[in-house]
Amino acid sequence: MNAPEIKGYCPGALRPMMSGDGLVVRIRPYNGRLSRVQTKGIAALSLRYGNGIIDLSSRANVQLRGVTPDTHAPLIDALRDLSLIDPSEAVESRRNIIVTPFGETPAAAHALTDALGQPHAPALPHKFGFAIDTGPKPVLQTAPADIRLERDLKGELILVADGMSTGKPVAVENCISEALALANWFMDTRSTHNRMAKLLGDGATLPDGFNTARQTQTYAPVPGPTPQGMIAGMAFGQVTAAAFATLGDIRLTPWRMILMEGCEHAPQHDSLITDPTDPLLRITACTGAPDCAQALNQTRALARHLAPHLKPSQTLHISGCAKGCAHPKAAPLTLTATGNGFDLVKQGRAGDTPAASNLTQNDIIKALSHAP
Numbered sequence: 001m002n003a004p005e006i007k008g009y010c011p012g013a014l015r016p017m018m019s020g021d022g023l024v025v026r027i028r029p030y031n032g033r034l035s036r037v038q039t040k041g042i043a044a045l046s047l048r049y050g051n052g053i054i055d056l057s058s059r060a061n062v063q064l065r066g067v068t069p070d071t072h073a074p075l076i077d078a079l080r081d082l083s084l085i086d087p088s089e090a091v092e093s094r095r096n097i098i099v100t101p102f103g104e105t106p107a108a109a110h111a112l113t114d115a116l117g118q119p120h121a122p123a124l125p126h127k128f129g130f131a132i133d134t135g136p137k138p139v140l141q142t143a144p145a146d147i148r149l150e151r152d153l154k155g156e157l158i159l160v161a162d163g164m165s166t167g168k169p170v171a172v173e174n175c176i177s178e179a180l181a182l183a184n185w186f187m188d189t190r191s192t193h194n195r196m197a198k199l200l201g202d203g204a205t206l207p208d209g210f211n212t213a214r215q216t217q218t219y220a221p222v223p224g225p226t227p228q229g230m231i232a233g234m235a236f237g238q239v240t241a242a243a244f245a246t247l248g249d250i251r252l253t254p255w256r257m258i259l260m261e262g263c264e265h266a267p268q269h270d271s272l273i274t275d276p277t278d279p280l281l282r283i284t285a286c287t288g289a290p291d292c293a294q295a296l297n298q299t300r301a302l303a304r305h306l307a308p309h310l311k312p313s314q315t316l317h318i319s320g321c322a323k324g325c326a327h328p329k330a331a332p333l334t335l336t337a338t339g340n341g342f343d344l345v346k347q348g349r350a351g352d353t354p355a356a357s358n359l360t361q362n363d364i365i366k367a368l369s370h371a372p
Helices: 036-049 069-081 089-094 107-116 172-189 196-201 300-309 361-370
Strands: 017-019 022-027 053-056 062-067 097-099 130-132 147-151 157-161 166-169 224-226 229-234 238-240 250-252 257-261 283-285 316-319 331-338 341-348 356-359
Touching: 022 069, 036 053, 036 062, 036 069, 062 069, 097 107, 107 130, 107 172, 147 172, 157 172, 172 196, 283 300, 300 316, 300 361, 331 356, 341 361, 356 361
Parallel strands: 097 130, 130 147, 283 316, 316 331
Antiparallel strands: 017 022, 022 062, 053 062, 053 238, 147 157, 157 166, 224 229, 229 257, 250 257, 331 341, 341 356
C-alpha cells in the first residue's frame, strides 16, 4: 500500500489544493465572521464555479469544492469583490487566526490581522496559527493553534504557547506585539519544527515570564441557543450551497458548527444539525474516496451507517488514509481506511499501530459494542 502524499500545507484561496473532486479553495473569513451578503455570495459562487458543496474546516474556515483550474481565476476575482481575499499568497498563509465566536470581535483580532499583513511579519510555517480566545472562559483550547491569547484564573489577559499549562501576563495595548515576539522566538528556535507544542515537547525552553496558570476549558460545543444567536452543527462539517445561502450573518467556529447571529431558530435543512444528541456530532470523518485522491475507501457513508451504533460516551474519527487530516490529534477510537477495509486504532492517530486490522462494517459495529 502506497503511503499518502504529505502536501505540507493547508489549501488557501490563492493557493488551492487539488483533490479528487477538483480544487479545494479555502476562504479565511476575517475575524471569523461572514456577513449576510458574503454568505449568500459564497453560496452563489460555489454553485457557479464549484460543485455546490461547502466545507467548514477545523480552523474555522470555509472551503469551496469542485473548482477547476479554468474557474479558479474568476472565482478569486468574485471573492475579492466580497472582501474575502488577502493581498498576497504570503499574507494569506500567515493569517491563520481562530477567533472566539462569543461576544464582540476582540480588538486583538483586528490588530493581529493587520500585524500579520505587514511586510516584516514572520514567515511562519503554513500550519502555524493563532487563537484569540479572550472571553471570560476559554472555548478554543481544543482548536489547532500555536499561540493563544486567553484569560487567566483572575480574568487577566495572558499569552500562551501551545502545549503549556501556564502563560505570560500581557496588557491589551501590547498583547499583539508580545504574540509576534513569541512567533519570532519560535522562528529563531524551531530548527525543523513547524508547530509550537512539538518544539516545546522536544525540550525547547520559553523565554522568561510564562509562569501564570491558565484556565482549563470546560465548555463543550453543542447545537442550541446562545446569547449571540443559534449554533447549528453540520455532519462532517459539510453543507450544501442552498443551505449555506440561508444562514445570514454568521460566526465561524473550529467545531464544524456555525453561529447564526441574532437567530432564534435554525433554518430547516438536511445539512444542519440542531439536535445536540445527534450521534453524527460525535463522528469526525474526512472527505474520503472518491473525492479525495489520497483516500483508500469511503468514509462518510460508513459514518452514517455507524452513527446509530455509537454509544453516547463514544466519539469516533474515520480517516480515508493514514494522514488523519480531519483530526490530526489522537482520538479515543479511530478508523483508518486500508486497501482491505479499516484499521481500528485506540487512543491514537490515524497512522498509529492498530488494535485490529482490515475490519468490515460488521466487524466495526461489533468492535464499537465492546469498546468503552
